[in-house]
Amino acid sequence: MGSIGLWAPFGEAQGVRDPRSLWTATRRRRGQARGADNEAVTQADKGAAGPELRCHHFPDHDGSEGDVADDLGFDRLLADDGLIAGLLGRTRSGRSRKPLYGPDLPVVFLVGGPGMGKGRLLNCVRGEFGRYVPTAHLDCGLTVYRERAQPHPGTRSEVTEAQREIAVQLGAWRGDGGTIATPRLYAGLAAVAASAPDASPATLVDEVRRHDDLLPPGPFWRGVLSRAVRGYLGALAGLVMHAGAVPFVNAVLEELFLRTSAEGRTVLEGCYGQYHGAGGHPRLGLHSLASDFQQGGEARAFAENFLFRALREDVEAAYVSLRGRLSRVGRPAVLLDRADNALGRRLLRPVLEDREGGVHDRIVLLATARRADGGRFLYRADEAEQPASWAPAEGGLPEWSRASGGDAGSRAARAGRAARRDADADPGGTAAGAGPAAGPGEDGRQRVPYAA
Numbered sequence: 001m002g003s004i005g006l007w008a009p010f011g012e013a014q015g016v017r018d019p020r021s022l023w024t025a026t027r028r029r030r031g032q033a034r035g036a037d038n039e040a041v042t043q044a045d046k047g048a049a050g051p052e053l054r055c056h057h058f059p060d061h062d063g064s065e066g067d068v069a070d071d072l073g074f075d076r077l078l079a080d081d082g083l084i085a086g087l088l089g090r091t092r093s094g095r096s097r098k099p100l101y102g103p104d105l106p107v108v109f110l111v112g113g114p115g116m117g118k119g120r121l122l123n124c125v126r127g128e129f130g131r132y133v134p135t136a137h138l139d140c141g142l143t144v145y146r147e148r149a150q151p152h153p154g155t156r157s158e159v160t161e162a163q164r165e166i167a168v169q170l171g172a173w174r175g176d177g178g179t180i181a182t183p184r185l186y187a188g189l190a191a192v193a194a195s196a197p198d199a200s201p202a203t204l205v206d207e208v209r210r211h212d213d214l215l216p217p218g219p220f221w222r223g224v225l226s227r228a229v230r231g232y233l234g235a236l237a238g239l240v241m242h243a244g245a246v247p248f249v250n251a252v253l254e255e256l257f258l259r260t261s262a263e264g265r266t267v268l269e270g271c272y273g274q275y276h277g278a279g280g281h282p283r284l285g286l287h288s289l290a291s292d293f294q295q296g297g298e299a300r301a302f303a304e305n306f307l308f309r310a311l312r313e314d315v316e317a318a319y320v321s322l323r324g325r326l327s328r329v330g331r332p333a334v335l336l337d338r339a340d341n342a343l344g345r346r347l348l349r350p351v352l353e354d355r356e357g358g359v360h361d362r363i364v365l366l367a368t369a370r371r372a373d374g375g376r377f378l379y380r381a382d383e384a385e386q387p388a389s390w391a392p393a394e395g396g397l398p399e400w401s402r403a404s405g406g407d408a409g410s411r412a413a414r415a416g417r418a419a420r421r422d423a424d425a426d427p428g429g430t431a432a433g434a435g436p437a438a439g440p441g442e443d444g445r446q447r448v449p450y451a452a
Contacts, residue, residue: 074121083108084125086397087364089330090132096329103360106400107352110368118368122335125366134180134315134332136169138162140347141338154196154294155207159304159346160189163311166334167214170315177328180318183216183264184271184310187256187282188289192303194252195290201240204248208236220264228259249290253283267317271310305350312351312361319362333364340369349378356402 077083080091087108089099110118119139126137145161163185170180193207212233221228235255239248257265268282278285292303315332318324336344348367355361 074117074124077121078124078128081397083397084129084366087331087366088129088133088333090129092128094132099331100397101400103362104355104402105360105362105364107348108364108366110366111371113370118370119337122337122366122368125333126335129333132175133330134170134173134175135335136166136333137335137337138165139337140341140344145343152196152207154199155193155204157293157300157304158343160192160307162343162347163304163308164189164211164214167311167314170332171214177318177324180315180332181217181220182214182311182314183220183267184314185307186211186214186216187268187272187286188307188310189214190252190256191249191286191290192293192307194249195247195294197294201248204252205236205240208252209233216264220261220267222259222261222264232256232259249287253286257283271313275306301346304346308347308350309354309359312354312363315363316361331362331364333366336365336367338370339367340371344369345378352378 078092079085080093080095080097083100085091085097086100087105089097091097110121112118122137126135129135140162145165146158148161149156149158167182167185171182173179189211190208193211194204196204196207199207215229218225221232232255235258236252239251239255260268265282268286269280272278272282272285272289273280275285275288277288289303289306292299294300319328319332336347338344339348344367348365351361351363351365
């Protein structure tokens with residue numbers, strides 16, 4: 001896939017098994033030699049098994065509340081000149097530093113068995129750096145997101161609940177630049193919430209209203225903010241008593257667009273106007289997204305993936321706006337603990353595929369996994385590439401860059417699968433719920449098919 005950029009396993013190397021060993025790792029450009037900072041690793045790569053590594057050991061931790069970073073040997077990663085500060089562009093003390101890697105970011109993994117300190121390192125990042133950059137933290141191993149979604153399968157899913165939680169946490173940021181608004185995600189979640197075919201109007205209104213904490217800020221609305229928002233929420237309440245013959249989702253979108261400013265419409269057009277089959281029309285794109293969600297299976301997965309892209313576009317917009325350019329420093333972070341389960345894979349894989357396809361974002365994704373195979377669990381069977389590695393003991397920082405053109409073999413394989421899927425779904429043309437094959441969309445950005 002050519003997408004796993006960095007991972008940090010806790011485990012075994014060079015045939016040595018030690019539960020207290022820390023690794024971090026990075027992919028190099030295929031065929032690129034290690035730089036001077038990486039000369040500590042002298043053994044040759046062993047094909048698909050990846051390079052052998054040296055281990056950096058840290059002392060036993062008694063579970064006390066002392067300096068966790070120092071006790072666990074994390075200080076090298078969290079130092080002002082370390083990997084985490086380089087990824088985030090801010091130090092533990094809040095000073096700015098030049099970010100690593102440019103706009104095409106890798107994903108960072110911490111990998112190893114239980115009790116290795118992976119989750120505690122994420123807590124260190126949240127505690128030490130979360131004061132200076134917007135940070136969201138999710139434990140993908142918890143069942144809370146599934147439990148929230150199960151009673152309402154037509155309007156929620158485990159993935160959308162996790163995405164909503166990320167948006168709520170980023171929206172609570174009160175540091176440099178202020179809160180991160182998520183109008184694109186709100187519109188998508190509202191469309192999904194209004195689309196369950198068998199639910200009563202009252203239930204659907206309640207499902208839409210539960211996203212009130214994600215309502216867009218002033219410039220999104222036409223006229224006076226308070227009046228526009230009150231009018232929109234009042235119109236939603238009125239739909240309970242005056243549900244018409246049109247699908248409920250159409251009525252909700254009508255009320256939303258009726259009160260959206262020209263700026264807000266541009267925001268939605270740039271996002272949902274690019275949804276497959278929308279042809280630049282955001283209302284049609286939102287309706288198609290809701291329809292895909294209701295179909296379930298791959299169509300729902302495609303809609304969920306697009307919602308996460310919408311959230312990442314919201315974050316990007318917060319940084320490239322005039323206010324963002326003047327006041328925001330560094331990069332935001334999303335920390336995903338125990339991300340090797342189904343929820344973690346469904347959040348990570350579409351991001352990796354988007355980035356491989358040229359749809360970049362500035363979110364630093366730092367995830368943990370209780371596995372010994374690095375990020376290999378995110379690769380399909382027909383993708384032979386393996387993540388490579390870098391260890392703190394090597395000194396310096398990992399030099400990461402994506403192989404030119406990405407992984408052409410895996411991209412062609414995905415395109416073939418997408419074409420077969422679309423042909424099976426709609427032999428005579430394009431199925432309503434089918435996602436696009438890999439390749440450039442109407443906006444020139446690379447499209448990727450469903451994540452398996």
